[in-house]
Amino acid sequence: MLLHVAGVLDAEEIRHCVEQLREGNWTDGRETVGAQGARVKRNLQLPEGAPVRQALGALVLAAVARHPLFHAAALPQRTLPPRFNRYEGGGHYGFHVDGAVMALPDQAGQLRSDIACTLFLSAPDEYDGGALLISDTYGEHEVKLPAGDLILYPASSLHRVDPVTRGSRLAAFFWVQSLVRDDGRRRTLFELDQAIQTLQAAGADAGAVLRLTNVYHNLLRQWVDT
Numbered sequence: 001m002l003l004h005v006a007g008v009l010d011a012e013e014i015r016h017c018v019e020q021l022r023e024g025n026w027t028d029g030r031e032t033v034g035a036q037g038a039r040v041k042r043n044l045q046l047p048e049g050a051p052v053r054q055a056l057g058a059l060v061l062a063a064v065a066r067h068p069l070f071h072a073a074a075l076p077q078r079t080l081p082p083r084f085n086r087y088e089g090g091g092h093y094g095f096h097v098d099g100a101v102m103a104l105p106d107q108a109g110q111l112r113s114d115i116a117c118t119l120f121l122s123a124p125d126e127y128d129g130g131a132l133l134i135s136d137t138y139g140e141h142e143v144k145l146p147a148g149d150l151i152l153y154p155a156s157s158l159h160r161v162d163p164v165t166r167g168s169r170l171a172a173f174f175w176v177q178s179l180v181r182d183d184g185r186r187r188t189l190f191e192l193d194q195a196i197q198t199l200q201a202a203g204a205d206a207g208a209v210l211r212l213t214n215v216y217h218n219l220l221r222q223w224v225d226t
Contacts, residue, residue: 001187002134002141002153005070008063009148017059017121020052022169029093029179040094042111043161044086046104057082060119060172061112064150073152073194075179075186077154077226078111081173082119092163095135102175107118113155114183120145127167134159137179154183181225188221192216 009017020157026044033041046053051065065069065100080102102111118132124144132143132151135158143151153159157176180186193216 001074001183001190002136002151003069003073003152003190004143004145005064005067005073005152006146007120008067008070008150009060013063014121014147017056017172018170018179019136019154020033020056021121022084023086023099024052024055024084024086025050029085031091032083033096036098038132040092040160043091044087044088046084048083053084054081056084056172057174060174064117067201068148070152073116073186073190074176075220077179077191078079078177080106080111080113082172084121084170084172086168086170087161088127088168089163090163090165091169092129093160093161095160097158100155111175112181113175114156114181115152116157117150117152117174118143118146119150119172121170121172122168123147127169128165129162130164130169132159133162147166149166155195155204156183166219179224179226180220185219185223189216189220192219 014085024046027047029043029045030038030041032045061079098113098116100113101111104111123146130144134141134143134153143153179187180189192212196209197217199212
């Protein structure tokens with residue numbers, strides 16, 4: 001499932017993130033990937049242990065935690081603390097696939113990367129290029145969102161970031177292990193949840209809405225992977 005989640009950060013949160021990132025101690029993004037990824041990756045990232053990365057990562061996690069659409073789509077079980085990248089001066093990241101299993105910080109175990117998320121921190125008119133291209137069975141999808149908006153997509157997808165030819169593209173990115181491993185089942189649950197919300201808002205028969213809600217939770221109970 002490919003989903004645009006709007007308004008994850010408000011204007012003040014975006015401003016704060018950008019101000020902090022402008023002063024960040026950026027390092028070569030190739031330091032965070034293996035040999036295959038390093039051949040196609042040309043960007044900058046905040047170091048793993050940087051205090052600003054931890055502080056802004058906590059801000060991002062708090063923002064997605066209070067966003068009902070994100071929760072309904074991701075059904076998060078574990079989330080890798082957000083990382084931050086910067087593309088400029090032709091920086092790009094060729095087609096690649098994310099690692100299936102990632103280590104959580106502080107020896108807290110491992111995370112299966114079911115869902116990838118990119119939270120845009122630069123407005124589209126602040127840079128040229130820099131679109132995120134996600135390739136799936138339906139073709140390639142070009143994503144370039146307003147600052148503060150997030151794209152959520154299966155981590156199993158091949159994806160790339162086009163070269164940034166003007167300005168600077170700042171973003172946060174992170175991965176989620178979902179309670180429901182299968183993307184198709186997550187999509188079914190999400191669509192059912194959204195239908196229930198729409199019916200409730202429209203004043204539909206309460207008994208019918210309750211029965212649909214019961215179906216949702218029974219499916220979730222069957223499909224949850226803990």
